Amino acid sequence: MNLTLRIWRQSGPEDKGRMVTYQVDDVSPDMSFLEMLDVLNERLILAGEDPVAFDHDCREGICGMCGMMINGQAHGPQRGTTACQLHMRQFSDGDTIDIEPWRARAFPVIKDLVVNRGAFDTIIAAGGYITAPTGSAPEAHSVPVAKANADAAFEAAACIGCGACVAACPNGSGMLFTAAKVTQLSLLPQGQPERYTRVIGMVDAHDEAGFGGCTNAGECTVACPKGIPLNTIGRLNRDYLTATTKAAGKPGS
Amino acid sequence: MAVTGIILVLFLIAHMLGNLKSFAGQTAFDHYAHWLRDIGKPLLPGVWFLWILRGVLTVAVIGHIAAATALAMRARAARPVRYAHRAKVQGSYAARTMRWGGVIILLFVIYHLLDLTTGHLNPVGDPSKPYGNLVADFAPERWYVTLFYTLAILAIGFHLRHGAFSAFRSLGQQTPRGERRARVAALVFAVALCAGYLVVPFAVLTGLVS
Secondary structure, eight states: OOOEEEEEEEESSSOEEEEEEEOOOOOOSSBBHHHHHHHHHHHHHHTTTOOOOOOOOSSSSSSSSOEEEEEEEEEEESSSSGGGGOGGGGTTOOOEEEOOOOOOOTEEEEETTTOOOOOHHHHTTTTTTOOOOOOOOGGGGGGGGOHHHHHHHHHHHOOOOHHHHHHHHHTTHHHHHHHHHHHHHHSGGSTTTHHHHHHHHHHHHHHTTTOOOOOOOOHHHHTTTTTOTTHHHHHHHHHHHHHHHHTTOOOOO | OHHHHHHHHHHHHHHHHHGGGGGGGGGHHHHHHHHHHHHTTTTSSSTTHHHHHHHHHHHHHHHHHHHHHHHHHHHHHHHHSSSOOOOOOOOOOHTTTHHHHHHHHHHHHHHHHHIISSOTTTOOOTOOHHHHHHHHHOGGHHHHHHHHHHHHHHHHHHHHHHHHHHHHHHTTTHHHHHHHHHHHHHHHHHHHHHHHHHHHHHHHHTTTTO
């Protein structure tokens, strides 16, 4: 297949950036989206041009590094799929594809399609951990966890921190990420000791990082390659309300 | 957002029920309208209750707009560079029209107050004859007024559909099953409220209420 790509090119954080059009021919429908970009980059390198910078690592949809707006959709048109697992068979011969980086104040562009998602690390550092001693895995039955809670916690823990929720959100909010990280701990016994300081700390860090506010628009959960459900934000809200009212001043339950 | 929204929703329900009094005839409707001015008597003198209610509603409206403005400004600041290519709405259409829908509703409320409260834009405009004002307002030859009211009520319906769901969520609704229930409840509520409001102007338009 032959494609026209319009890609955001920005040489560095200070550059203004612009959309540049490239023609890529002989693309196999079995290629992944990133392999198609590799083909373009090899051609650019041979021509002595600067290749398109994009983040990637595992290329099997579990690391959360890759991520770009493809025709205005985070990770492209296929639901529940990262950009690296998106295949060119999702597109048709002759298509024009617009590729842009995540757009958010908290995610400044480093180069081309690469953004700095360090703001997510700041949110995690504000409470997304437990202080219980770890070490080797304990006997699984020693701490009972209700099956429903285990399932919901696991669902939230599937978050790979790719930033698609922020990119897709009309408010540029990172609340689905924050909620997933709060939920995976608040549903488990190990997360209880710091449950309420965690939610306050992480929401404050989220707001300070320059993300927008959540209005429950639901775009994030549609874009999320891991299908983190919108109700995790309700779990965060519930914890936040408890933390600011009856559990005010208490670190956990 | 949620708390001020709930106050306004409670008012909308009471207002709709009051409107439906128009089906009980001119005497009943006028009596109801005059009773509104007398609630609280003799504990509160004159129209005090009504003014207290108006004060609460005004505070709720201002609080609601202030919170919405703060959220909108944060959203603008959070995305300084816009997307060149933006996909169509993936989530909820109602959610994406909350801000401009809210502005439209505010303009409608101002028109509505000038029309049926102060009477400035009403063909009869006599505060002592609310039934007469109502019937004159939605008379068939003033079909454009009915059309405008219909569009405004539908905008309120969309606003409520997302607003009611979002309020549940903000106040801690947290299970997937509860989310499905909240969405259905919000939709049913929005449709019921729209129907309750629209039935009155259409009854006047078709001559059921005259």
